[in-house]
Amino acid sequence: MTKATAPGKTITRRNFLTLTAGAVGAIGTAKLIWPFINSMNPSADVLAQSTTDVDLSPIAEGQGITVIWRGKPIFIRHRTKQEIAEAERTPMADLLDPQPDSDRVKKGKDQWLVLIGICTHLGCIPTGQAPNSNRGKYDGWYCPCHGSLYDTSGRVRRGPAPTNLVVPPYVFTDGSNIRIGVEEETTNV
Amino acid sequence: MSSKVTRISNWIDYRLPIISMMKHELNEYPTPKNLNYWWNFGSLAGIVLMVMIISGIFLAMHYDPNTKNAFDSVEHIMRDVNGGWFLRYLHMNGASMFFIVVYIHIFRGMYYGSYKYPRELLWILGVVILLLMMATAFMGYVLPWGQMSFWGATVITNLFSAFPFGDSIVEWLWGGYSVDNPTLNRFFALHYLFPFLIVGVVFLHLIALHQHGSNNPLGIDRKEPRDSIPFHPYYTVKDLFGLGIFAFIWAFFIFFAPNFFGEPDNYIEADPLVTPPHIVPEWYFLPFYAILRSIPHKVAGVLAMVGAIFVLFFLPWLDTCKVRSAKFRPIYKKLFWLFVVNCFVLGFVGAHSPDEVFYYLGGMSNQELGQITTILYFAFFIIAVPLLGMFEKTTPLPASISEPVNRGGDRRKKSRQEAAA
Ligand code: HEM
Ligand code: FES
Numbered sequence: 078m079t080k081a082t083a084p085g086k087t088i089t090r091r092n093f094l095t096l097t098a099g100a101v102g103a104i105g106t107a108k109l110i111w112p113f114i115n116s117m118n119p120s121a122d123v124l125a126q127s128t129t130d131v132d133l134s135p136i137a138e139g140q141g142i143t144v145i146w147r148g149k150p151i152f153i154r155h156r157t158k159q160e161i162a163e164a165e166r167t168p169m170a171d172l173l174d175p176q177p178d179s180d181r182v183k184k185g186k187d188q189w190l191v192l193i194g195i196c197t198h199l200g201c202i203p204t205g206q207a208p209n210s211n212r213g214k215y216d217g218w219y220c221p222c223h224g225s226l227y228d229t230s231g232r233v234r235r236g237p238a239p240t241n242l243v244v245p246p247y248v249f250t251d252g253s254n255i256r257i258g259v260e261e262e263t264t265n266v
Numbered sequence: 267m268s269s270k271v272t273r274i275s276n277w278i279d280y281r282l283p284i285i286s287m288m289k290h291e292l293n294e295y296p297t298p299k300n301l302n303y304w305w306n307f308g309s310l311a312g313i314v315l316m317v318m319i320i321s322g323i324f325l326a327m328h329y330d331p332n333t334k335n336a337f338d339s340v341e342h343i344m345r346d347v348n349g350g351w352f353l354r355y356l357h358m359n360g361a362s363m364f365f366i367v368v369y370i371h372i373f374r375g376m377y378y379g380s381y382k383y384p385r386e387l388l389w390i391l392g393v394v395i396l397l398l399m400m401a402t403a404f405m406g407y408v409l410p411w412g413q414m415s416f417w418g419a420t421v422i423t424n425l426f427s428a429f430p431f432g433d434s435i436v437e438w439l440w441g442g443y444s445v446d447n448p449t450l451n452r453f454f455a456l457h458y459l460f461p462f463l464i465v466g467v468v469f470l471h472l473i474a475l476h477q478h479g480s481n482n483p484l485g486i487d488r489k490e491p492r493d494s495i496p497f498h499p500y501y502t503v504k505d506l507f508g509l510g511i512f513a514f515i516w517a518f519f520i521f522f523a524p525n526f527f528g529e530p531d532n533y534i535e536a537d538p539l540v541t542p543p544h545i546v547p548e549w550y551f552l553p554f555y556a557i558l559r560s561i562p563h564k565v566a567g568v569l570a571m572v573g574a575i576f577v578l579f580f581l582p583w584l585d586t587c588k589v590r591s592a593k594f595r596p597i598y599k600k601l602f603w604l605f606v607v608n609c610f611v612l613g614f615v616g617a618h619s620p621d622e623v624f625y626y627l628g629g630m631s632n633q634e635l636g637q638i639t640t641i642l643y644f645a646f647f648i649i650a651v652p653l654l655g656m657f658e659k660t661t662p663l664p665a666s667i668s669e670p671v672n673r674g675g676d677r678r679k680k681s682r683q684e685a686a687a
Contacts, residue, residue, distance in 0.1 A: 114438075117452065123442045143539060147443035150539050198564060200424040201417065201541040221543045222421065223559055224620060239564045 123147075128258035130250070133189060141206045143194060146257045150194035150202055151245060152218070156229060160216065161187055164230035174240045178230045181244050191255065192231040193245050196220040198238040203227060218242070291476060296494035297501055298482035300667050304378075305480065305501075306508035307371040312468065313509060314364045319461050321357040322406075329409065331454035333447045336411035337535040355524040356516075361403050362527040363516050365550035368396060376581075377602055379590030380481040386582040388474035393578045395467050400551070400575075402460040405453040407548060408445075412532030417545050419445045419453070425558075428568040444538060484670070485590025486663055493667040544619060552616030553609050557643065559620055560636030570640065577647045584647055586655030594661045598654050605646045612639045 129146040131153065136142055141154040156164075164178040182190060196203050203218035203225070204210045213219030214235075215228035226235040231242035247257040279285040328347050330339035343350035372392070375381055381389035404422060408415045423445065426435045441448030479488070488494055495501075519526055527549055531542050547555050554571050561567035577584075592599040615636040622632040664670045 117441055117448075118438050119440075119442045120448065123446075123448070145539075148446050148538065149444050198424075199421040200427075201421065201545065202539065204541075221541060222545050237559075237562050237564060237567070 128256055130254060130256050132254050134253040138188070140208075143206050144257075146193075146245065151257060152190075152192045152194040152206055152231075152242075154190045154192075154206075156188050156190055160229040163216065164228060164232075167228065167230075167232075171234075173233050173236065176230075176232060176241060181230050181232075181241075183249060186249065189255075190229075190231060191244060191247055191257070192242040194218075194242070196222065196225055196238055197233065197240045197242065198223055198225055198236075203242075291472075292502075293496065293498045295476065295479075295497040296488075297480055297497045298488055298493060298667055299495045299500075300482050300484060301480060301501065301504075302483050303504075303508060304370070304374040304483075306505055306512075307367050307374060309505040310367045310508060310512055311364065311371055314360060314367055315461065315464060315468065318357065318360050318364065319465075321353050321360065322458070322461065324353050325357055326458065329454075331409065331451050333411060333450055333536070336409065336450060340410040352520065355520045359516060359519045359524065359527065361406065361548070362519075362550065363512075364399065365403070367512075368399065369550070372396070372578075373606060375481075376605075377592045377599075378481055378483060379485050379585070379587075379592070381582045382585065382588075382590050383582070384478050385474070385481065388471060388478075389582055390579055391467055391471040391474060393575070395464055395471065396578075397575065398460055398464050398467065402457060402464070403548065403550070405457040405460070407532075408450065408453045409457060410532060411450065411536045413534045413536055413540075413542050414529045414532040414545070416445060416536035416538065417541055418547055419449065421545060422547075423449075425568050425571075428565045446538075481590060482667060483591060484593065484664060484667055486667065489666045490668060546617060549613065549617075552614075553612035553643075554616075556612045556616035556636050557640045560615070560633060560640045570644075574643060577644070581647065581651070584655075585651045587658060587660070589660045589663065594663055595654070595658055596661065597658050598651075601646065601650050601654070605643075608639050608642045608646070611635070612643060615639060 126147060129144060129151070131144050131151075133153065133155070136153065136155045138155050139157045139160075141152060144151045144153065154160075161178070167178075169175040169177070178187070194202055194206070198220065199222065201220050201222035203220040205212040205218035205227075211219045211221075213226040215226050217227035217229050217231060217234075219226055220238065223237050224235070225233060225238035227238075227242055228234050231244070233239070233241050245257050246260045247255050248259055250256050275285050325343060328339060328343050328350060330336060340354070343354050345351075347353075375389065375392070404418070408419045423436055423439050426432055426439060429435065437443065439449070440446065441452065482488075529546060529548075534542075546552070554574055557574050558567045558571040561570050587595065587598070589595055592602055615632055618632045620631070620633045620636070624630055624632070624635065627635065
């Protein structure tokens, strides 16, 4: 091992012991703190409520419903032909967070738009689900808190929201049923 | 009898010098003799803190921090618990009183330059207390589990999503995927704890205060013995008199306008699926909320809001002027009052929806008004204060605290001497 670093300054056995004991103590303390911090993370029962099944058949064209998944509102809208066309026609250059409509729906099921109904700004719930409620200038949703606007694909068109409404992971378990909370691969259809 | 008491207190003091310490800090503590009523607000803040802790502990005996019962348990306190309405209104209005007192206390410090050498740490500890108070009040407001409680909690915790790993931080704060029972539980635990942390920091604040003593309206150091008077009885009496008036005001709100500072929406139970059309925080957060909203960029907005408080930490070094009191700083004095007005305008902006348009301001929107006042807020600290430190011409300082106070007496004495000569 190294003996002398500077003249008259040697690393003694005591220096070595102090350093290693200090390092072990610091790591041990950090490991002890972790369970306290981790105890505040979502608990097992909260994680267990991780999927929600929804039957889409009663939802008429043009109608929307709100279901709950992991304590969050999920917007499901049965879009009209016109709303789909509107979403597909919008040029990418007009979007604040560019994403084509086809990336936000399942292939061949583009009448169904499934979104986490939480404004990506600071978490309010936009209006536009109930009939006659304010859908804003882009026919999607309007956030009452700080005025963000979303279009018929749930994409943000006016800030302060920085990103589009999030599409949660979900799969079609059959023609008219979806399961929210699982990705494509993990299910056997 | 009294010699017996003295003997016992001497016996204790010899082993645990708490009595001589109290005597030293309260009785003998020399205080500038020219303190005005703006110096009452420190002791008022301490008293409000005690009342908040006591009323809070008694509320906690009846409150139930579970999302199913929280709202009902507060109504149970209001209707069924003996005197429960009084405890709750005392506590609820106490939070507003606390902020009024502390904001005045801070403005006092800014006006008289109390943050300058050698009181920088005293000032910084004060800003730490302000931050802890804000966290405490925010979490307390969530406890009644009304609509504003819930949506205020949602919006404020979501501020953390602006930072890297934000989503994991927010889920960690919530203990779930939204504000829910785990959130309410931990907020109650922390709302109970934080006031005691505040007590700890208040002690440090007082140790720092007693090291160099109080500043005073002239902002000059004490030079001669006649500049000081003992704290007791002079300022204990003055503080008690101020407390009497303050208690009247607090009582007025408790008994005649208990919901004056509150939001009616908080008497609707929290509904995670319906956001109220107009979310506003409690009045004491409005200026900061206005700063958050006036910046149309999420991260920048959050940083500006946090920065608006953190800039106070740096004030002792932003202000390089050696003269403390605004009495001798003609330009600073004017800008200070403009700053105060600007804070009120920011509060007004925070209370109104961003899309509102004010015709009496030439069609300016609330958003634009917020942007202008936000810029002015920061310009005061970052541009005006440092420039004044360099260029302001201050007026002459009196030779001592006693000089201006005793000027009349000195003049009479001089004319008497002249007459005798
Ligand atoms: C720094 C001191 C404190 C401040 C600023 C503060 C602030 C608040 C606020 C703003 C509320 C909401 C009132 C309402 O709208 O109903 C509240 C509620 C509450 N606080 Fe505190 N508090 C403080 C100390 C304490 C302490 C030490 C306790 C002890 C446990 C406590 C217990 C409670 C309880 C149980 C409630 C819920 C009942 C209610 O809403 O009235 N507080 N607090
Ligand atoms: S939370 Fe929706 S715009 Fe701010």
